[in-house]
Amino acid sequence: xxxxxxxxxxxxxxxxxxxxxxxxxxxxxxxxxxxxxxxxxxxxxxxxxxxxxxxxxxxxxxxxxxxxxxxxxxxxxxxxxxxxxxxxxxxxxxxxxxxxxxxxxxxxxxxxxxx
Amino acid sequence: xxxxxxxxxxxxxxxxxxxxxxxxxxxxxxxxxxxxxxxxxxxxxxxxxxxxxxxxxxxxxxxxxxxxxxxxxxxxxxxxxxxxxxxxxxxxxxxxxxxxxxxxxxxxxxxxxxxxxxxxxxxxxxxxxxxxxxxxxxxxxxxxxxxxxxxxxxxxxxxxxxxxxxxxxxxxxxxxxxxxxxxxxxxxxxxxxxxxxxxxxxxxxxxxxxxxxxxxxxxxxxxxxxxxxxxxxxxxxxxxxxxxxxxxxxxxxxxxxxxxxxxxxxxxxxxxxxxxxxxxxxxxxxxxxxxxxxxxxxxxxxxxxxxxxxxxxxxxxxxxxxxxxxxxxxxxxxxxxxxxxxxxxxxxxxxxxxxxxxxxxxxxxxxxxxxxxxxxxxxxxxxxxxxxxxxxxxxxxxxxxxxxxxxxxxxxxxxxxxxxxxxxxxxxxxxxxxxxxxxxxxxxxxxxxxxxxxxxxxxxxxxxxxxxxxxxxxxxxxxxxxxxxxxxxxxxxxxxxxxxxxxxxxxxxxxxxxxxxxxxxxxxxxxxxxxxxxxxxxxxxxxxxxxxxxxxxxxxxxxxxxxxxxx
Numbered sequence: 001x002x003x004x005x006x007x008x009x010x011x012x013x014x015x016x017x018x019x020x021x022x023x024x025x026x027x028x029x030x031x032x033x034x035x036x037x038x039x040x041x042x043x044x045x046x047x048x049x050x051x052x053x054x055x056x057x058x059x060x061x062x063x064x065x066x067x068x069x070x071x072x073x074x075x076x077x078x079x080x081x082x083x084x085x086x087x088x089x090x091x092x093x094x095x096x097x098x099x100x101x102x103x104x105x106x107x108x109x110x111x112x113x114x115x
Numbered sequence: 116x117x118x119x120x121x122x123x124x125x126x127x128x129x130x131x132x133x134x135x136x137x138x139x140x141x142x143x144x145x146x147x148x149x150x151x152x153x154x155x156x157x158x159x160x161x162x163x164x165x166x167x168x169x170x171x172x173x174x175x176x177x178x179x180x181x182x183x184x185x186x187x188x189x190x191x192x193x194x195x196x197x198x199x200x201x202x203x204x205x206x207x208x209x210x211x212x213x214x215x216x217x218x219x220x221x222x223x224x225x226x227x228x229x230x231x232x233x234x235x236x237x238x239x240x241x242x243x244x245x246x247x248x249x250x251x252x253x254x255x256x257x258x259x260x261x262x263x264x265x266x267x268x269x270x271x272x273x274x275x276x277x278x279x280x281x282x283x284x285x286x287x288x289x290x291x292x293x294x295x296x297x298x299x300x301x302x303x304x305x306x307x308x309x310x311x312x313x314x315x316x317x318x319x320x321x322x323x324x325x326x327x328x329x330x331x332x333x334x335x336x337x338x339x340x341x342x343x344x345x346x347x348x349x350x351x352x353x354x355x356x357x358x359x360x361x362x363x364x365x366x367x368x369x370x371x372x373x374x375x376x377x378x379x380x381x382x383x384x385x386x387x388x389x390x391x392x393x394x395x396x397x398x399x400x401x402x403x404x405x406x407x408x409x410x411x412x413x414x415x416x417x418x419x420x421x422x423x424x425x426x427x428x429x430x431x432x433x434x435x436x437x438x439x440x441x442x443x444x445x446x447x448x449x450x451x452x453x454x455x456x457x458x459x460x461x462x463x464x465x466x467x468x469x470x471x472x473x474x475x476x477x478x479x480x481x482x483x484x485x486x487x488x489x490x491x492x493x494x495x496x497x498x499x500x501x502x503x504x505x506x507x508x509x510x511x512x513x514x515x516x517x518x519x520x521x522x523x524x525x526x527x528x529x530x531x532x533x534x535x536x537x538x539x540x541x542x543x544x545x546x547x548x549x550x551x552x553x554x555x556x557x558x559x560x561x562x563x564x565x566x567x568x569x570x571x572x573x574x575x576x577x578x579x580x581x582x583x584x585x586x587x588x589x590x591x592x593x594x595x596x597x598x599x600x601x602x603x604x605x606x607x608x609x610x611x612x613x614x615x616x617x618x619x620x621x622x623x624x625x626x627x628x629x630x631x632x633x634x635x636x637x638x639x640x641x642x643x644x645x646x647x648x649x650x651x652x653x654x655x656x657x658x659x660x661x662x663x664x665x666x667x668x669x670x671x672x673x674x675x676x677x678x679x680x681x682x
Contacts, residue, residue, distance in 0.1 A: 053173065
């Protein structure tokens with residue numbers, strides 16, 4: 001498991017690509033992620049969990065949240081195999097990892113406004 | 116490196132953030148972007164907007180990427196709309212699914228701009244390649260239709276040319292495949308002014324239009340010269356010279372030519388490169404082969420060309436059978452040739468001569484398992500005379516200025532007698548007189564008879580009683596050729612005199628030769644014997660013309676023709 005939570009280089013590239021759209025991207029990601037977290041809570045089947053995790057993994061990796069992406073990959077691959085307790089733990093880990101990286105993206109939004 | 120042309124790219128991705136990011140990246144690369152949030156939207160947008168390329172997320176709600184890809188590919192039809200799957204799927208099975216669904220490539224997340232640009236460029240190249248291929252295919256199909264149409268037109272023109280002959284005469288039976296022309300096969304038949312019949316079965320090298328094109332000038336020569344009364348030898352020389360001149364070096368025409376004479380009950384044959392023909396004698400059942408003794412037409416120069424023919428006697432009902440090499444060359448499943456021996460077997464087994472064609476076709480079918488379409492066969496029989504000719508030739512002048520009071524004399528000496536046939540020219544001259552045109556057949560027959568008597572019996576000193584049997588026949592013509600070749604002195608003179616008389620006119624023909632003459636009284640006394648192969652000439656002259664008489668001990672013959680002016 002990597003130590004880095006957010007890959008700064010990815011953010012730099014995103015900022016450069018999106019230009020004025022950077023803020024919108026950050027907001028969209030944060031909103032998307034919230035709803036994904038809710039879906040994880042509400043999912044009952046291993047397949048549903050796996051699909052949501054897959055989706056979340058995609059946008060997390062695009063946004064440079066590498067650890068979050070890894071956790072989602074774990075959940076996606078092993079949803080069938082893990083016990084309900086282990087699954088619950090993984091979902092909780094995902095929640096807390098997102099809580100960890102969220103301030104980074106908020107801060108980016110703030111700085112984007114200023115610059 | 117060429118700059119990438121702007122494309123219209125559809126992005127189907129259910130994650131809003133990813134969709135936003137990708138759209139921005141693609142827009143920055145200069146393209147016009149359309150978006151869809153699920154597979155169903157993607158298909159709808161594709162139908163409405165016809166994008167050039169699709170970036171498709173694999174897992175989407177409502178309709179997933181795989182199904183959307185299948186539908187879009189179906190909608191695109193022949194055109195190539197590249198679909199690049201966006202996926203963080205890692206298992207190879209999942210990636211294989213992408214390609215099976217019709218995906219052309221995939222792009223992994225996180226999105227790498229450089230790789231995306233490269234893939235778009237590569238896919239666009241393929242897209243344009245496919246478009247070019249379709250364009251070329253359509254162009255080729257149009258050209259092909261055009262060529263087929265040209266061939267149809269050419270065939271229609273040629274059918275007119277080929278069918279101006281007398282293939283439908285009662286004594287001719289033939290089988291020719293419908294596309295014989297485009298297989299290079301040519302079958303022609305025409306009457307001479309004397310009522311003889313010329314028949315030609317030819318086989319051009321090659322197939323298709325190149326083979327057919329040579330056939331037209333050849334047919335024109337054949338019909339033109341035959342109608343004017345030229346013999347086989349002159350017609351052959353002219354055809355050979357024409358083909359040699361107009362055809363490319365590696366093209367030529369194998370041919371067998373026949374001149375069937377009902378009057379003299381003989382057939383003259385020239386075979387250049389064709390399979391053996393067969394002369395079937397009904398009385399004995401014998402089939403005499405008529406092998407190729409010459410090279411095909413269009414190969415040799417005029418000096419080297421050999422126009423010597425072979426002459427065979429025929430009895431009434433005897434037949435000459437010619438066939439193209441399509442028969443002999445028919446192969447079976449083991450590449451065995453039908454061959455001449457099997458043909459001989461069919462001949463031997465044939466019980467009804469009128470069913471010969473059917474027997475041969477059946478044998479070919481049995482041998483090969485199916486019919487061939489490039490087989491040509493013709494059978495010409497000698498019927499009892501009194502043939503009706505085809506329609507009389509149409510003249511284009513009005514007769515206001517035709518010569519009515521004139522005379523002309525010609526003397527043909529040694530060298531001319533060897534090589535020159537004056538008959539067509541003399542006939543054309545006489546046909547300037549309108550009143551004589553209705554009798555052109557009789558005129559030609561009489562002129563030909565008197566001239567050939569003067570030449571063969573007079574100048575060359577040949578004894579016509581030699582022609583009493585088949586062997587003698589062959590010897591007669593051998594001697595004729597030899598003596599003609601060696602001829603130095605001697606002459607045949609032809610005098611023509613036309614005078615008006617009463618309401619019409621009179622033509623006097625006088626032919627003299629430098630020979631020893633014959634006992635006129637004795638010949639006149641002989642009863643006319645139809646079974647003999649010789650001695651029928653004098654009878655013919657007396658029958659067709661008026662006031663026939665011989666003088667100067669048989670060296671000079673005179674005959675008259677009369678006509679009335681039609682009201």
